[in-house]
Amino acid sequence: MRVIDRREVFLSAAALSLIGARAFAQSGAEVPVGVIYPLSGANAQIGVDARHALETAADIVNKSFDLDLPTAKNAGLAGLGGAKIKLIFADHQGDPQKGRAEAERLITQDKVVAIVGAFHSSVSATASVTCERYGIPYVTADSSSPSLHKRGLKFFFRTTAHDEMFSIAMFEFLDAQRKAGRKIDTLGLFFEDTIFGTDSSNVQRKLAAERGYKVVVDIKYKSNSPSLTAEVQQIKTANPDVLLPSSYTTDAILLMKTMDELGYKPKNIVAQAAGFSDKAFFDAVGDKAVGLISRASFSLDMAQKRPSILKVNEMFKARAGRDLNDNTSRQLMAVLVLADAIDRARSTDGEKIRDALATTEIPGNRTIMPWKRVKFGADGQNVDADPVLIQYVGGQFVTVYPAAVAVAEPLWPMNT
């Protein structure tokens, strides 16, 4: 092994401080924010849409708009002398190890001040730990595994509801249906085998037991399978009153196709979003999914209550060629929440941005979401991110729960 001498240590320290100084000099003009999404691989479409959403958000921050949203009014970040945020994209392909490596690269090479990600909960799990190590805030817009905020991380923030909150909303909805005299005794769980599906099913299993529902079929399946026939056969045999699937887009499409092929019409589906709120899902199998209910964080029909939605949707649509959905709305909002914190921190220092995030307080009507507000608990979870349930009625979604924001009565059962 070669021993490094004192001169080399001195030289490299000098070089490092030079890089640091340069990064600082640039902070007046541009604030680099890292973004990790699946830009290729099985969920590439999610990443491509996310990119449009995040760039729309950067536009809102960097230019001047007459919108009642954080940092929208003036161009750039007022707290940093009008500095603009610059998004630096990295591709994790749905792989937690790639996510970890990309987070590290963004922090050490691109000198990002914070990272936003990552859709996959499994990737958020690894990338957020890397951020913690470097003292850089990690904001997840859309990773919903309940375990993520329970790891005691100081730099982890989640603007969206997690699957426990989503699942509670789903079960409260089921309770309400029961009260209205509808027969719901048995449930079916069908979930993919990564952290998203597993965590989701754990919560649902617990809630089912607490609230007196019988789980008659409980299937953990291998994601991206060539065939789901055997799995669907088990669901069909058990024929639960409500099927609760947690799947990404590929499997969601295959599930609906296979049920149709096996002549099985599920009585009701209440889905843990992900694949079931993806436009690609409805393009492919929409005709078989009429009546499907999904938990959601967003619905375009809320525009009456959140006036910014229409204008923001227009901006997004100009880029992406499609409407905002559950994922893209949350991704867009996460960047605004982060920009608001950087603005208030008046600094690009990780620790200071972290402290600013911790004191965030944005009322719901200054978001494009159905949330009461954005305010993080000590664990980094936004406690007021109220979910909604939306139902696909053919061609579009309508909000059916909770009653306060619902625009229609649910169609129930989905198939008789």
Place this chain on the structure above:
Amino acid sequence: MTSAQPFLQVLASGLAMGLIYALIAVGLSLIFGLMDVVNFAHGEFLMLAMYATFGLFFETALDPIVLAPLVVAIMFVLGISVYAGVVRYAMRAKTNPGMVQIFATFGLAILIQGLAQYFFTPDYRSIPNTWLGGKTLNLGGVFLPWPQIYGGAISLATFLGLYLLISRTDFGKALEATREDQGAVALVGIDRNRIFALGWGLGAALVGLAGAVLAIFYYIHPNVGGTFALVAYVTVALGGFGSIFGALVAGIIVGVVEALTTLILPPALKSVGIFTLYLGVLFIRPSGLLGRL
């Protein structure tokens, strides 16, 4: 509904999928048998064939069944081009030619995937309203989707065709001879390069046929190849590298074992059955069920 019904359903579905797996794998096995090259872009060939079917359907509004011969022809040309443009050069490597071929086809796979994502976008596509799509045959409570019955029938017909091709035609004999001894065939005036090129064309055409079948009932996506490629590699290894009928037998076994595993183990572990079986076969017959020792 009797208690045997779920079992029969799983068995029937496994059998139908198995025949389709065999059709996907046979092109891979053929190319390997001919020239000892594992085509790591096999899954991407399948993906391209599915996109070709989708694109032609979109342009002509003809049913994928009618379009299948056209897709096969396109893939035949593609296979020859890949041989002439990539593999031929990879085979010229003086040192470690096996490795060079692996990396050449692997690199090709990544290139094709990237291009597909760029040009076709990563949206999930599917072909709506086909003759067979969504139609199901109900045999006393056992449901068999017509697209998969069609796929199974096409697969069996293809294997019969391959048998006739290899045993009855000059080209088939040249193919067999070339796999036996590449040096000797040159002495009797067979152009080795030409046979290799045709072999690649045929291999790609076969997976093209599989793609035209799959496009009827499966979603189409730049990464769809990976989902089936792994199954194809196991099928080829289980059946015996290079054995065409090994691919048929192994495809059926893989489909049935995969489906039946879910009756015993949690469905998340359904590949375990296949790989356990493969390891078992490896132990008894390392060259695969019908492979030459």
